[in-house]
Amino acid sequence: MDGMVDENGTVDPLAPSPPPVAISSVGVVTQQQLVASTNIVHLTLPASNNHAQTQVQSVIQPNQQSVIQTAANIQPVLGKGNVILVSKPNSVIQTPQGSLHALQVINVVETTASDDSYSDDESPKKRRDLLTRRPSYRKILNDLGGEPKVEQTSSEADSELSSHSIPYHTVIPAGAIQISSGEGGQSIHTLSMTNSGTAGAAIVQYAQGQEFFVPVMAQSGNITSGGGEDQARKREMRLLKNREAARECRRKKKEYIKCLENRVAVLENQNKALIDELKSLKELYCKQKTE
């Protein structure tokens, strides 16, 4: 993960917690996106004190205390008595300088069944289901809060996909259309539909810098002349949709793997912190014993 520091951070969980802070004192750290009911916390620290805007992301365990790791450059921002609010009580923020920042809990929305992928108290039925088939990446990522845009408007999807040069198709009504690509709407293509006289629609598939591909989508019994052609078109449609679905699925899978890797990093640091704590407690105990 960008900006995540794995090894430098140490946590002192025994550090005294500051008294509860009024919510009004939180102004310096802006929560741009804090999904209290999910496991991922996105924070954007505002550009201040000559610091560029900084993003923090952490995976919060559903039923555990959690650790938020930060990059080195946001330590000055975090170190001035600011409070980051998360929905999980008793969590800690881990920074390369080893500072501990107490967290105050606000707006707690308890996780519900959306956490069933990882929660400890799964019903036997759910557990059985998980053994037979994994939940979809879309569901997992929605649960994690990493993919809030389940329903995209077509324009959003257009801009996102075109910006990544992903081949993309869309179903459009019959008639002439204009498609713009690039910022500011330059490079506008006008496309006349070959089936504009029919009631059918067409599928437009395009990618940045590529030619248009405009197959005609057959309305059942409308254009086709025989069952064989109809079946061939149906197959073509199915393949086209599945192609898109596979692409999307792979994207989700990569995102899911990234989330898991983040979680591993967080847990490793948490484990390291707990080991350190145990060590220091042992030392303290031995010291007191000898006195």
Added chain:
DNA sequence: TTGACTCCCCGTCAAGCCAA
């Protein structure tokens, strides 16, 4: 330069899941 190897991405198929 070339062949072997690896990695990544893609398209397709098939099976399971799920909402209507």
Added chain:
DNA sequence: TTGGCTTGACGGGGAGTCAA
């Protein structure tokens, strides 16, 4: 029950690397 969606599995192709 069924049609559409999701995803694991499989194979192919392109790009990069490395030793011969």
